[in-house]
Amino acid sequence: MDSDLARAPGPRPAPVRWEPVAICPDTGARAGIMHTPHGDVETPAFMPVGTQATVKAMTPEELETIGAQIILGNTYHLHLRPGADLVAEAGGLHAFAHWNHPILTDSGGFQVFSLCERNQISDDGVTFRSHIDGSRHFLSPEGATDIQNKLGADIMMAFDQCAPYPSDHAYAAEAADRTYRWVQRCLGAHRRPHDQALFGIVQGSVFPDLRRRGAEQISGLDLPGVAIGGLSVGEPKPQMYDILDLTVPLLPRDRPHYLMGVGSPDCLVEGIQRGIDLFDCVLQTRMARNGTAITRRGKVVVRNAAYARDFTPLDPDCQCYTCTNYTRAYIHHLIKADEILGLRLVTWHNLAFTVDLMGQARRAIIGGRYASWKREFLSGYEVFGGKEGPPAWEERRRRSGGTGREA
């Protein structure tokens, strides 16, 4: 095999490599191609979230149809159910879920801190209780790495400690430092560096000094990719953008940059402008299940009675399957009648819209006109769900039945 031959003369090539295609001359926006063992991903890219080995309500073929090139799986959820050993027995997550394209798995760190009550954190790892049955579990950098090696995703994330918002400086510093110690243990435990790439995560909450130090530390590890975690957890959006402004320039320029858990259209275009290549978010699928479409103009709560006799598409500017074939009135009816097709159609649209938006952004970067494209997009788009009045972490968890991040 090629990869075996390549090992002989020098260091083995990383299983995931990011190749630049174009850099916007006016902003930091980057277009590229990320090569992975299961195929290429054109960046910037949005990763639909497949928490439990399925992107909610979608088949793999439908994801292909909308142009999704990579999906995300959640280590925490898959560890608890059906278990990594069963997934390995099935041939890994790709075979289990019938998705033969790139997959990224997170580390479970975010979930054990946000989904689980009464977790106990030490340098060893985290003891937590399952949100499914209350059973007690322990997750460590080594354990999270082992699980991810069994799942077999193209990209694995280092086990990290995500500080809630707001946190004080001392707590955020401790979490960021622990995250750095843990990524090194993940590297030591990683059994499949030849075909799975381990990405590190920069934490540090909203504190510039912590973010700077984290970015420099992670950059020293020569990882195939780096992520920014601990944002979009309740802080105001301008503060998130400030943190990106100072953090991204400190990351390796030749590696993919992944902004975790971010996916509203305005945040996507702002993140791209600041040099982010990869995003994931449950917003698209979760809003769909609540009967809300994300459109070129902002959100459309098609569940509302106002749409009962609206015989236009969810988004007149959209060419997706849903918008080509169905009216708001029909989808409104389906949602009111609790019909599965209703949330299927809105999910389809929300994901197709978002993936298409990333494609538009990429073409704008390649065309050297990202700044003007972004201005044009935002001028016609009404931002929703702004975090200018930031709800507290706990309040967000209560309202969403989770963290706002994981489906």
Next chain:
Amino acid sequence: MDSDLARAPGPRPAPVRWEPVAICPDTGARAGIMHTPHGDVETPAFMPVGTQATVKAMTPEELETIGAQIILGNTYHLHLRPGADLVAEAGGLHAFAHWNHPILTDSGGFQVFSLCERNQISDDGVTFRSHIDGSRHFLSPEGATDIQNKLGADIMMAFDQCAPYPSDHAYAAEAADRTYRWVQRCLGAHRRPHDQALFGIVQGSVFPDLRRRGAEQISGLDLPGVAIGGLSVGEPKPQMYDILDLTVPLLPRDRPHYLMGVGSPDCLVEGIQRGIDLFDCVLQTRMARNGTAITRRGKVVVRNAAYARDFTPLDPDCQCYTCTNYTRAYIHHLIKADEILGLRLVTWHNLAFTVDLMGQARRAIIGGRYASWKREFLSGYEVFGGKEGPPAWEERRRRSGGTGREA
């Protein structure tokens, strides 16, 4: 247009015509083609049930893929939500639901007698309370016909009174006689005889004399199709077969014969043998939502723990999308995790299996070997859910949250 030209010289042709293709030499099984304004239906045919203007969990394209040629809509449900006027405004049920193939709508009679508490029956019609919000409604032969004219299905059903099982002879006779009076009022109220066919229904419970009289009465009306209602409502299967044995031969031989609400594989092949051309049932979609697959060998309760590590398809003999691409272990996981894809995949299989079974039966009839094909099929198939110990009507309603017939 052809149909206008055709009107001039003589009576206008019926909008729905059934054309025989082959009759089995050993049984009464018939293969044919039913011509409708929205295309042809090869019979015998199974009609997936789209109660609320959607076959639960399926898109129209998926129904096309599995080979479904006609679907059923429920007048009762669509009348209550979203309302026939809204559907008419959308261009009719075909346009509203993005299904440009044949549709049959029932009359609502079955539902007002089975889903609704405290209904009041008179010769005028039925006063009932909505199962959605308890609001009071009145449905008559004229009203049901008007609603169905607005929905615009290719085939409409006459408003009938379905006697529960068990009923005494006097009650069953009253219901059967009323059903006959009502079909004549439906005919009088029918505003679209040129492009919608009105089928009549034979009632009579399990009483041979009532079934005989009903069949003879309905045959005298020269309707484009006839249905047998009031079976599969709790009576033992052998009793249902006996009623078919005596009723079907009394129906017009050149019209399609529709056995309402019947759809388990063994009942389908027995019904076909007795000269039935059309079937509908919610069994396939409802069992799917309960995590149970219908296979060549009988039912597979994939929700059960026994399938957690079973890496074979739902039905190894099936070529459908689900069985080609997914394992029982994966589907089991999806169902346990309450993932929509789980019930989508089982629904797909159950409908594909059933539609395929009808195709096999049709080919066997055309090949002159229906009796042997049926014997062979039943020898490898374990019957489930038999009604040999018939649950009472009320008991069935309580258990299913409905009638066992409507999704």
